[in-house]
Amino acid sequence: MPVSRRSFLAGVAGAGALATLAACANGGAGGAPQTGGRLRAAFVAGGAQETLDPHRLPQFMDQARAKACFDTLGRWEQDMSCTPRLAESWEPDATGTRWRIRLRQASFHDGRPVRATDVLYTYRRIADPATTASAAALFTGIDFAASRAVNDRELEIVLGAPNHLFPVALGSYGSEIVPEGTTSFAAPVGSGPFRFVSFTPGGPALYRRNDAYWDGAPALDELEFLPVADESARVGALLSGQIEYAHDIRATSAQQLASDSRAQVLTAPGAAFQFLYVKHDRPPFDDPRLRQALVLGLDREALARVALLGRGQPGNDMFGKGLRYYPDAVPQRTRDVDRAKALVAESGVTTVELSTGVTDPSWPAATQLIVAQLAEIGLTAQVRNVPPETYFADVRKNATMHFSRTGTLPVQNWIATTQLSSALTNSFSKYVDPEIDRLHAQALADPDEGARAAAIGSALTRIHDNIASPIWGISDWIVGVHGDVKGLQGFRPNTFDWANFAKASLG
């Protein structure tokens, strides 16, 4: 699952990272937040084709706007577990195929209560292929004919197969609850902390506080989302007081902001996984010796230090460090130039192609380093630059080795969308391993949390051992906010708290 500058999906830290996250907080102590005012938040946006449909969220800005106006039944926590939100509770039957969900007392902005039929309508709409919804894969397993509203505040969802991790879908971005029958989002009606006021596609979107919000009215009077594509323009606008929140800041700009009293830097550590995918189904990386040589030839410490500018850490060829189900016991892979050289010599390969781009700001520097590191093990890397707007579509088809990045997602979701043999038409590595499919299915079907963790851990370990998705680094996610802003922290994108302004204030 790749992520471009536009739709990077990030998030999550493990329990160990929570302390770090807390250290990045800018709210908390200091008494009650100041009420009133307008917070202006700048993101990269999608241009004229933008809509406010909360089920189609190709950009970060789309996610943030949806979060302001709508609610999800669950919330993705920092370790990518899911806890109830608009849902009061959820309970499975013994098989994990029948889920009973009870809703909280809440209402939409037009005064209508949020009912079980709204939830069923929403999930049916997401699962409908015609919607092309971002979270469609998480809801297609629902048997809608068998699912039903028990009463206004209770529903029963029936799945086609056992899935004890189904509630994770309820906290996903793109699963926001809309009123039954909604087909137009020109003036969206949700149940979230802010009511829609106005929107210009490719331009600003304005929201006003929802005084009747079930979780308490926000401190802010108004929330405005502004599209500012250029990162230096976001930094300039923040420092000159034109905006109060600048999303997606580079490490170099973070240093500038950190030394300026007008701004604060909110950092989410370990938020973006940096991949160096190789194709298993074609030369030259169909040779396992060459794959092994590649991962032994990488100097990950140097990559984290130089390409990530010290705002990151070395990767260990497994997605999800710090997240629930990540197998911490697997040793960190380290550089072994002699062994890598020997493997390259055995394979007989001397030249490889490396596809790269500017989708992530760290890639140009990482490309230079990796080319040099591969040269040290006897491989000449020919670099192919791919433009950002078609980067992922291109490398999916044409590259034999290429960069990619993925934000934080539940580990089992990442496995399902990138590693399952049944999803291979869409995979970057074309890695086929039926055992991964089996372990994933076992994890979903097993009601025991320990067994589930073991199954997912085993799947990740296989991915590590078989070099299915090499990860050279894990980068931080950085946001700049105005010095007066309170109630925000360095959360990773995709989590419930990231870009959530319900508790933010201007003082």
Place this chain on the structure above:
Amino acid sequence: MTARAGMRVGLALLQLVAVSVGVFVLTTFLPGDTAEVVLGPLATPEQIEVLRGQLGLDRPVWAQFADWVGGLVHGDLGRSIATGRPVVDDIGSRLGLTVVLALLAVVVLVPLVVVLGLYGGRHPGSPADRLITAATTVAHAVPDFALGLLLVALFALQLGWLPATAAGTVGLSGLTAPMLVLPVAILVSNQLGRLARQVRIGVVEADAAEHVAHLRRLGLAERTVLLRHVLPAGVVPSLQQFARTVDGLLGGVLVVEALFALPGLGSGFVAAVQTRDLPVVQAYALLFAATTVVVNLVADLASARLVPQAVRL
């Protein structure tokens, strides 16, 4: 002259057709399509196919082009594939901003170019001339983005006199005069050096011309000699460069638009190409080509008007 001007217009129409076909062909060679770009990298192949069908992208590209041409013949630029809205709506809001930026830049640029070029040309080699040449050369040599960052750091972040960006504006809506000061300053700075030097050289040559010396010997007032004879002849050689400058300004100024979050034609065109939104790309290409043709035609006519004996259309 009228017949020649008519030929130029006819040629211009042919150029527009050629540009339209050329852009269409080039666009079809670009990898990816609107459905892939709109849905983002996480979309499944099935979702992309569904959206392709919804957007009509599963039809042959030549059929799409034929539709577009058919609409154009009836004065309809068509609808954006990505948004479904009329193309003129998408371009219209950006056009106003770009025209305002270009006009302001020209209004500031022209007097500066004339004054600096005339002074330098009348006093070649003087300390002031050297200073003007050095300063305008430096201004021209500094890239837009670097100058932009410097000016923002100084006037917006350090002194707080001007806004750093135009964030939140849509076209001309919400735009204030202070937001345009730094963008216009960068646009002027970039072009000033080149144009002022050309005018300076033109003035030096015109000033030394035999007919100008003759006019002075006849006792014509110096002011009249300068404004009626030296300046027009000195300006003509730089008119084509000036036309290119205006053409560039009207075509959108991408770096300045990005630096200041100004939603003008430049960023709109790039977005349309990135989205592979064929009708919008075609409309931009036509607009830019038409601008180029018209601006150059006006420059030619102006040259002919200023120095009729020196210019043939």
